[in-house]
Amino acid sequence: MGNHSKREMLGAVGAGIAGLSASLYIAKLGIKTHIFEKRSGTEVDGVGIQLTPNALYSLAPLNVLDDLIAESFFPEKLIVSDAHLPGQLNSIQLKGEMEHKYGFPYLTSSRNLLHKILLKRANQESLIKISFNSKIISTKDENAVICKTDLGKNLSFKYVLVCNGITSKFTSHDSNIRLGFSDAKVLRTCLSGKDLPLGILKNINLWMGKSFHVVSYPVNNESDLNVVIVKKNRGPLGDKKKLENELLNPRLLSVRNQNLTYLLKGVTSWSVWPLYRTGIITRATQIYSRNSLYIGDAGHPLYPHLAQGAALALEDSHTLYKLLHRCRSDKLNISKVFQNFAELRIRRYQRMQVESRLNGYIFQQQGILRFIRNILVKNFGPKLMEKDWIYENRNISRI
Ligand SMILES: Cc1cc2nc3c(=O)[nH]c(=O)nc-3n(C[C@H](O)[C@H](O)[C@H](O)COP(=O)(O)OP(=O)(O)OC[C@H]3O[C@@H](n4cnc5c(N)ncnc54)[C@H](O)[C@@H]3O)c2cc1C
Numbered sequence: 341m342g343n344h345s346k347r348e349m350l351g352a353v354g355a356g357i358a359g360l361s362a363s364l365y366i367a368k369l370g371i372k373t374h375i376f377e378k379r380s381g382t383e384v385d386g387v388g389i390q391l392t393p394n395a396l397y398s399l400a401p402l403n404v405l406d407d408l409i410a411e412s413f414f415p416e417k418l419i420v421s422d423a424h425l426p427g428q429l430n431s432i433q434l435k436g437e438m439e440h441k442y443g444f445p446y447l448t449s450s451r452n453l454l455h456k457i458l459l460k461r462a463n464q465e466s467l468i469k470i471s472f473n474s475k476i477i478s479t480k481d482e483n484a485v486i487c488k489t490d491l492g493k494n495l496s497f498k499y500v501l502v503c504n505g506i507t508s509k510f511t512s513h514d515s516n517i518r519l520g521f522s523d524a525k526v527l528r529t530c531l532s533g534k535d536l537p538l539g540i541l542k543n544i545n546l547w548m549g550k551s552f553h554v555v556s557y558p559v560n561n562e563s564d565l566n567v568v569i570v571k572k573n574r575g576p577l578g579d580k581k582k583l584e585n586e587l588l589n590p591r592l593l594s595v596r597n598q599n600l601t602y603l604l605k606g607v608t609s610w611s612v613w614p615l616y617r618t619g620i621i622t623r624a625t626q627i628y629s630r631n632s633l634y635i636g637d638a639g640h641p642l643y644p645h646l647a648q649g650a651a652l653a654l655e656d657s658h659t660l661y662k663l664l665h666r667c668r669s670d671k672l673n674i675s676k677v678f679q680n681f682a683e684l685r686i687r688r689y690q691r692m693q694v695e696s697r698l699n700g701y702i703f704q705q706q707g708i709l710r711f712i713r714n715i716l717v718k719n720f721g722p723k724l725m726e727k728d729w730i731y732e733n734r735n736i737s738r739i
Pocket residue numbers: 353354355356357358359376377378379386388389390391395451474475476477503504505506508510526568635636637638644647648649650651652653
């Protein structure tokens with residue numbers, strides 16, 4: 341890389357998982373990043389996160405795995421059940437098996453922890469500057485990218501990474517990636533793991549119901565259980581009481597599964613989130629322009645039903661690093677790298693977007709389709725749950 345490129349400073353919008361991990365990777369190449377974050381502090385929303393082998397593979401070169409693993413949990417199995425039937429339909433082994441097959445384990449952790457670890461590393465890195473309380477309200481991409489803050493400042497960067505997550509209106513306006521509210525809500529809570537049966541506490545559980553599904557997994561080193569319900573509901577977000585009445589009463593949901601009944605009894609309150617309906621990316625040009633690149637949720641909003649949002653954001657950062665590293669001996673043409681990146685990644689984004697949406701349908705089937713689904717899961721469960729195309733390192737980006 342020539343001296344000119346080394347002095348280059350990239351701008352980044354958003355100090356989330358994508359913004360922090362990308363800046364850490366870019367610092368490895370001797371390039372500075374200035375991140376603008378609208379929040380004032382370090383706390384991020386959300387409770388649990390599943391970190392699959394591809395996420396850990398993408399994190400490993402940042403030397404943060406030891407800190408992460410020390411406070412995370414290795415779930416034994418992924419257990420799939422029908423919420424309206426006793427017992428389980430099928431399960432796959434995660435602990436030991438994932439590491440053996442893909443070189444990295446399957447962890448459950450907290451989003452705050454991952455964020456805290458990345459932020460700590462970024463704060464130690466002299467090539468990364470983070471400005472909190474700095475909301476970027478627009479970017480204009482000409483010869484340079486002009487980022488305008490909500491305080492009226494104009495900041496100019498030759499290149500900008502847009503990593504401001506799924507909800508930013510600014511992103512959806514700028515990138516043509518359509519976003520709206522879906523006909524479902526996400527409810528999350530955290531239960532104390534103290535009195536929970538081991539079948540619940542040691543595993544990732546998925547209960548598929550008619551027009552809802554529930555996922556639970558241990559977080560905070562097994563002391564708590566993260567519970568997420570995705571429920572069809574068109575009402576306004578404020579209609580929390582109605583949702584709670586339905587969800588805190590397993591009888592109204594016709595829940596017959598013992599473990600799920602037990603779990604729901606322990607819940608006293610929820611936080612309700614909207615579920616965004618996302619479009620599918622159709623062209624690589626939707627995520628890059630000459631001087632900017634959209635990564636993480638900003639570039640490829642994803643339904644949570646495949647547990648891959650953060651993993652994809654980490655993959656983005658690692659892939660960008662590998663592409664920049666490959667050109668290090670030439671005069672670095674970052675615009676070309678942005679284009680290569682988008683062309684290389686788009687197929688994977690599309691497949692993730694389609695499959696995560698499909699999972700949402702499959703998990704909430706009713707009638708004959710539910711019956712067929714259950715037969716398939718019972719007889720071919722492990723085969724259907726195998727996700728080599730997601731977890732295998734060589735499928736992330738063939739560079
Ligand atoms: C219910 C649910 C469950 C999930 N479970 C999983 C899971 O198990 N596994 C998994 O891999 N993923 C999961 N995800 C997805 C994961 O949390 C996200 O995909 C991931 O956080 C994306 O990272 P990001 O950096 O792109 O965006 P974010 O983490 O959202 O970060 C964006 C940052 O940009 C900042 N920002 C926004 N706008 C501006 C602006 N205009 N100016 C400056 N700053 C701005 C925000 O404050 C934020 O800090 C889940 C998501 C949901 C909703």
